[in-house]
Amino acid sequence: MTATTAETYEAKRGSATRPRYGSMSRDRQWALRWSYFFLVLFAIFFLTPPIYMIITSLKSSAEISAATSPWWVYHPTLSNYKELLGSSQYLIYFRNSAMVSICVVTVTMLISIPAAFALARMRFWGSTALATGVFLTYLVPDSLLFIPLFKMFAVFNEWTGIQLLNKWYCLLLVYPTLTVPFCTWILIGYFASIPKELDEAALMDGANYRQILLRVFIPVALPGLIAATIFAFTVSWAQFLYPLALTTSADQLVLPVGIITSLIKGDVFNWGQIMTGALLGALPPLVIYAFLMDYYIAGLTAGATKG
Amino acid sequence: MADAVMTGHKYVTPTRKRSGFRKMMERKSTIAFLMALPLLILLSVMVLYPFGYSLHLATLNKSMTRFVGFGNFAFLFKRETFWLVVQQSCIFAITAVVFKALIGFIVAHFVHNIPNKGQRKWRGMLLVPWVIPPAMSTLAWLWLFDPSYSAFNWLLSFVGIGPIPWTGDAYWARFSVILVNVWYGAPFFLIMYLASLKSVPEQLYEAAAIDGANWWQRIWFVTLPMMRNIISITVLFSLIVTFANFDIVRILTAGGPIDKTHVFATWAFWVGIQSGDIPLGATVSLFMFPILAVCAVFILRDIHRRGNEA
Numbered sequence: 001m002t003a004t005t006a007e008t009y010e011a012k013r014g015s016a017t018r019p020r021y022g023s024m025s026r027d028r029q030w031a032l033r034w035s036y037f038f039l040v041l042f043a044i045f046f047l048t049p050p051i052y053m054i055i056t057s058l059k060s061s062a063e064i065s066a067a068t069s070p071w072w073v074y075h076p077t078l079s080n081y082k083e084l085l086g087s088s089q090y091l092i093y094f095r096n097s098a099m100v101s102i103c104v105v106t107v108t109m110l111i112s113i114p115a116a117f118a119l120a121r122m123r124f125w126g127s128t129a130l131a132t133g134v135f136l137t138y139l140v141p142d143s144l145l146f147i148p149l150f151k152m153f154a155v156f157n158e159w160t161g162i163q164l165l166n167k168w169y170c171l172l173l174v175y176p177t178l179t180v181p182f183c184t185w186i187l188i189g190y191f192a193s194i195p196k197e198l199d200e201a202a203l204m205d206g207a208n209y210r211q212i213l214l215r216v217f218i219p220v221a222l223p224g225l226i227a228a229t230i231f232a233f234t235v236s237w238a239q240f241l242y243p244l245a246l247t248t249s250a251d252q253l254v255l256p257v258g259i260i261t262s263l264i265k266g267d268v269f270n271w272g273q274i275m276t277g278a279l280l281g282a283l284p285p286l287v288i289y290a291f292l293m294d295y296y297i298a299g300l301t302a303g304a305t306k307g
Numbered sequence: 308m309a310d311a312v313m314t315g316h317k318y319v320t321p322t323r324k325r326s327g328f329r330k331m332m333e334r335k336s337t338i339a340f341l342m343a344l345p346l347l348i349l350l351s352v353m354v355l356y357p358f359g360y361s362l363h364l365a366t367l368n369k370s371m372t373r374f375v376g377f378g379n380f381a382f383l384f385k386r387e388t389f390w391l392v393v394q395q396s397c398i399f400a401i402t403a404v405v406f407k408a409l410i411g412f413i414v415a416h417f418v419h420n421i422p423n424k425g426q427r428k429w430r431g432m433l434l435v436p437w438v439i440p441p442a443m444s445t446l447a448w449l450w451l452f453d454p455s456y457s458a459f460n461w462l463l464s465f466v467g468i469g470p471i472p473w474t475g476d477a478y479w480a481r482f483s484v485i486l487v488n489v490w491y492g493a494p495f496f497l498i499m500y501l502a503s504l505k506s507v508p509e510q511l512y513e514a515a516a517i518d519g520a521n522w523w524q525r526i527w528f529v530t531l532p533m534m535r536n537i538i539s540i541t542v543l544f545s546l547i548v549t550f551a552n553f554d555i556v557r558i559l560t561a562g563g564p565i566d567k568t569h570v571f572a573t574w575a576f577w578v579g580i581q582s583g584d585i586p587l588g589a590t591v592s593l594f595m596f597p598i599l600a601v602c603a604v605f606i607l608r609d610i611h612r613r614g615n616e617a
Contacts, residue, residue, distance in 0.1 A: 031420060032420065032421060035416075035417040035418075035420040035421050036421065038413075038414075038417050039414070039417050039418065039421070039429055039433075042410070042414050042417070042433065043429070043432055043433060045490065046432070046433055046435060046436050046490065046493075046494065047432065047435060048451070049436075049444050049447035049448055049451065049490070050435060050436075050439060050444070050447065052447055052450070052451060052458060053447045053450075056450060064456070065456070069461070070456065070458040070461050071458060071461075071462075110345070111345040111346050111349060112346070114342035114343070114345070115342060115343045115345065115346035117342060118338075118339040118340070118342035118343045119343060122335055122336065122338070122339030122342075123336065123339065124335075124336035124337075124339040124340045124343070125336065125340070127339065127343070130343060130346075130347065132607070133350065134346070134350070135607070135610075136603055136607075137350055137354050139544075139547055139599065139602070139603045139606065140354060140358075140599070141547065141548065141550075141551030141572075141595070141599070142551070142553070143551045143552075143553045143571070143572030143575065143576075143592060143595065144358070144361075144551065144592055144593075144595055144596065144599070145354065145357045145358065145361065145592075146576070146580075146592075147361060147364070147575060147579040147580070147585060147588045147589045147592055148357040148358070148360040148361035148364060148589060149353070149357050150579075150580065150585070151360070151364060151585050151589075152356075152357060152360060173353065174353065176349055176353070177349065177350075177353045177354050180346060180349055180350075181350075184346060209338055234438070234440075237440060238440030238441065238442065238443075240440070240441070240442040240553070240554045240557075241553045241554065241557075241572070241576070244557075244576075245576065245580050256440060256442035256443065256554075257442075259442075259443075259446070260442070260446070260558065269450075269453075271450050271453075271456075274446055274450070275446070275447065275450060278443040278444075278446045278447065279443075281440065281443050282438075282439040282440055282443040282444070285438050285439065285440060286435070286438055286439065289434075289435075289438045290431075293431055293434075296438075297430075297434070297498055297502075300495070300498055300499075301498060301499060301502045
């Protein structure tokens with residue numbers, strides 16, 4: 001038994017010095033070819049809907065209902081884009097979405113950063129329970145709470161006369177419940193990984209907590225902050241259930257709900273415009289993803305691996 | 308979890324004479340509490356309170372004037388649609404999560420197999436479904452599944468497969484909502500598993516190869532045990548999200564045909580908001596809670612265990 005382990009150990013050392021991809025054996029080459037083959041297959045599966053959105057968005061309605069191949073554009077036209085970007089309706093949805101998302105990101109950061117700092121570095125009565133609570137609320141889905149929230153806003157109106165239902169800004173109260181727990185959670189992870197010597201040194205230099213947070217923690221944990229910001233933005237941009245339940249008038253809708261309620265009129269589906277609208281609506285998260293992919297992925301994996 | 312909360316380190320403040328209130332305000336734990344206060348208020352007003360409120364709503368009658376106790380629950384248990392929803396929610400969540408996990412696991416291996424240079428590009432491409440807001444991408448699927456202009460049916464007609472009623476027939480509609488959910492969620496698993504695959508030490512595979520393990524044994528005895536924790540966390544996590552899914556079912560089938568694809572979230576929306584029976588809708592969505600709670604307990608346990616290993 002001991003002899004075999006010694007042998008494998010020796011062999012292990014031997015193989016470790018061999019170049020990994022230098023002399024590619026036939027097996028390895030076949031494995032590589034199969035990998036590429038299946039990756040292409042899966043890439044087709046994963047990319048078909050977005051590509052089909054682009055194809056359809058470039059077609060006129062006449063071509064969409066024609067009997068030609070749906071997978072090819074014979075007469076590309078930008079008329080769908082022009083019509084959509086020229087209609088005030090779509091621009092209002094876009095503006096509402098942008099305002100909601102930007103405000104929610106700001107609110108989220110203002111709540112999450114201090115809270116994460118307090119939970120990661122200081123201790124107060126109930127702080128451990130609160131940190132667990134933050135994680136648990138991260139697991140609460142929107143579909144569990146939308147009915148009581150709807151009713152809450154209605155009752156609030158009866159009591160105070162302040163109308164929150166059917167106003168885009170009521171989403172500012174609701175969205176943070178989805179973004180704050182996750183952002184706080186990953187920021188706790190990032191803050192906790194900062195060496196204590198850093199804030200001790202700052203304390204020695206006479207810094208107070210505000211200065212430690214602003215001058216030490218925020219700069220050092222900037223990657224985590226960017227990841228959290230991206231998360232908060234994409235979640236509030238994509239949220240569909242809350243605006244569908246809480247807003248109804250055309251000028252208060254955000255993009256996902258707006259496209260579905262206004263571009264689908266009865267049974268008439270203007271698919272060219274729907275696809276264009278959906279594509280333009282998907283663009284902000286896609287652009288952020290294209291430029292900040294590493295932060296995006298860091299945020300994604302940190303959620304479940306940190307802690 | 309407790310590991311994240313660092314023990315506060317003590318330092319000596321220069322003591323000056325101050326009033327009791329100011330002294331309290333300068334104490335470390337008070338500052339910390341104040342910093343966490345907005346979070347505490349948000350969670351209690353917008354999460355904890357609504358949850359308690361929905362428990363209260365669930366005990367009222369339709370016009371919310373009379374206390375009916377468990378009347379709403381008893382009413383639901385007698386309705387056939389409710390059992391359909393329970394059944395469909397379970398089928399939907401379990402099938403979708405299994406396929407997401409499988410596809411994520413397989414594709415992660417393919418990406419891991421190819422040379423490092425190309426991995427970034429492939430990973431970037433394969434994550435696109437996760438980045439597009441589900442409400443938008445489901446519209447693309449709806450158009451691909453269109454009864455008369457379906458682009459899939461156009462392709463399938465060349466191999467002689469007749470037009471498939473993607474969203475028109477109960478069984479195909481169930482298949483379609485699962486397919487779209489798998490399409491949307493598999494990239495998440497892919498990314499998680501890829502990150503986890505990278506952290507498995509190469510020496511373990513080399514040792515296994517020298518012991519004569521084939522690829523199956525390498526996966527079974529090396530990869531899976533090393534990834535066990537991350538697999539269980541992602542699966543539980545996805546189970547919660549899929550079980551509570553709303554966007555995809557709502558846009559693709561809106562619960563039809565004849566309520567056959569309704570899951571808890573979409574049915575609760577239909578009953579509570581569209582039909583105006585708020586107490587009954589609240590009752591329906593409350594049924595999601597037990598499974599969520601069970602998953603949450605297991606996730607917490609796994610994360611805690613993970614924290615202890617590190």
